Amino acid sequence: MDRNALGILRQYDLRHTDTRENILNGFLQKTTALSHSDIEVYLNDGFDRVTIYRTLKTFLDKGIIHKILDDNGGVKYALCKDQCASGHHHHDHVHFKCSECNETFCLEKFLIPEIILPEGYQRKDINVLVQGTCPKCN
Amino acid sequence: MDRNALGILRQYDLRHTDTRENILNGFLQKTTALSHSDIEVYLNDGFDRVTIYRTLKTFLDKGIIHKILDDNGGVKYALCKDQCASGHHHHDHVHFKCSECNETFCLEKFLIPEIILPEGYQRKDINVLVQGTCPKCN
DNA sequence: CTAAATTTGCGTTTTGATTACAAAAAATCT
DNA sequence: AGATTTTTTGTAATCAAAACGCAAATTTAG
Structure with missing residues (x-):
């Protein structure tokens, strides 16, 4: 599976431009979620x-990255790991933000347990943000 | 249990002002979470x-309202239902945002199930936002 | 290489949030 | 009630974040 910028762009039918390559490389290198300003x-x-802005929106639309909510009313982004077949995403994993170092991690292996909703509520998407301290800051 | 503006203000040792009374009444009347601009x-x-801004911050500090993350990188607010003793909140309930009407609901009765974290991650706070369609929009 | 389509950069505008400070209002105390 | 103290509010100014339109530059295809 392609885990380099060019491969990803080709895979998602996106033109190869400097901006896109660079931003993708950013995501590939960092293990944490990135905000606009981080980028x-x-x-x-x-x-x-x-x-x-536009590049992030494009990536988001294509499903290359996904949104991660931030506690202060912001958004961060991280790559969708490739097990989401395109168009069929399941990033139902837990996100963790460390209140010491302020880094946000995608805990890809830790799935969100089933959440029971009242009658009539149709679940489409879900976002879980756990806050606390990460291993490095303990 | 006090469920009127004045009672709440008294309960939390806040002066009674027009702004506070009006904003509290807003929260008491609406069943959904409110953003700054909703208010x-x-x-x-x-x-x-x-x-x-200042009023919301005051209410937040006192524990009268709590923050609800929004998917577009914003924040909404809703009353803390059960008296979280000030400083000791337990609003570990699910939040639901309808993608049709864009309303956000506090599902007070629906608690967040236990979420397993990797070794070394210390959980302090947690925020769950489910998106989909609400009963009215189905 | 040329032409068509897409992407980018820049200027402008809008919106959201924070600060400092003076005026106004609330609670306290005779 | 009236005066004093403390808190809260409005205004103006500042700053940052995001959106839009348009012209220039870049990519892809022929």
Whole structure:
């Protein structure tokens, strides 16, 4: 399975551009979720702010990355690990944000248990954010 | 149990002001979670934007309301139902956002099941947002 | 290499949030 | 009630985040 920027772009039928390659490399290198501004920093102001917005939106639409909620009312992003066949995502895993180092982790192996909803509520998507301290900060 | 604005203010040792009373009444009337701008609309521009920020922060600090994450990177607020002793909250219930009407509901009765974390991760707080369609929009 | 389609950068605008400070309102105390 | 103290509010200014339109640049296909 392709785990390099070019491969991913090809896989999802996206044109190969500098911005996209660089941003993808960012995601591939970091083990944590990235915010818009994390990416800006990572790219070292090499690309326009607006372009980053658009690139993230494109990746999101294609299902290359997924959104992770942040407690302060923000969003971070992380790669969808490749077991989601395209169009059929199941990132029903737990997200963990460390309140010491402020990093957010995708706990890919730790799935969200079944959540019971009242009669009439149709579940489509789900997002779990656990906050606490990560192994490094304990 | 006090379920009126004045009672709540008294209970939490807060001065009785127009803004606070009105905002509390908003929360008491609506069954859904409110964003800052929902409140602005509800108050019909009767109070300053900044005052609303401050009021929400005050309520948050006192434990009168709690934060609910929004999928688009925003925050909504809702009353803490059972008296979480101040400083000792237990709103470990599920939040549901309907993607049709965009309303967010506190499913107070539906608690978050135990979530297993990898070795070394210390859980402190948790936030669950389920998205889908609510009974009215089905 | 050329043409068509997509992507990018920039300027502008809108919106959201925070701060400082003076005015206003609430509670307290004769 | 009236005066004093403390808290709260409104205004203006500041700052950051996000969205939009358009022209220039880049990618892909022929």
